[in-house]
Structures are given as C-alpha cells and as structure tokens.
Amino acid sequence: xxxxxxxxxxxxxxxxxxxxxxxxxxxxxxxxxxxxxxxxxxxxxxxxxxxxxxxxxxxxxxxxxx
Numbered sequence: 001x002x003x004x005x006x007x008x009x010x011x012x013x014x015x016x017x018x019x020x021x022x023x024x025x026x027x028x029x030x031x032x033x034x035x036x037x038x039x040x041x042x043x044x045x046x047x048x049x050x051x052x053x054x055x056x057x058x059x060x061x062x063x064x065x066x
Contacts, residue, residue: 001033001049001050001051002049003030003033003035003049005027005030005035005037005047005049008027008029008030008035009027009028009029010025010026010027010037010042011025011026011027011028012024012025012039013025013026023038023039023040024036024037024038024039025037025038025039025042030049031052032051032052033049033050033051033052034049034050034051034052034055035047035048035049036048036049036050036055
C-alpha cells in the first residue's frame with residue numbers, strides 16, 4: 001500500500017521501551033491505513049504502511065502473547 005505520509009502526526013507505541021532503543025511510531029491520520037516508522041529514523045527514514053485491518057490483526061496477536 002502506498003500513501004503520502006508527509007505532515008502526519010505520530011505517536012510512540014505503548015510497547016516501545018522508552019530508552020531510545022526499540023521504538024516505533026504510528027499515525028492515526030490516514031483512514032483505512034496505519035503508517036509505522038522507526039523513531040530513530042523519523043526524519044527521512046522508511047515508513048511502512050499497512051491496511052488498518054491487517055494492523056488490527058497484528059496488534060491483537062501481540063496483545064494475546066503479552
């Protein structure tokens with residue numbers, strides 16, 4: 001899925017470690033899609049964009065194993 005991710009607002013995942021290590025950010029600004037990026041590469045790094053339904057399935061599995 002392709003999407004224009006310029007100008008989106010981002011939030012750090014609640015599963016990130018808070019120490020600047022393994023952190024990801026997501027945006028809720030695109031209807032039907034969830035952009036995800038590495039906080040360490042926020043200025044120009046790659047952004048993965050998932051369909052919202054696929055992201056919801058992923059989060060459900062992560063929560064069930066937590």
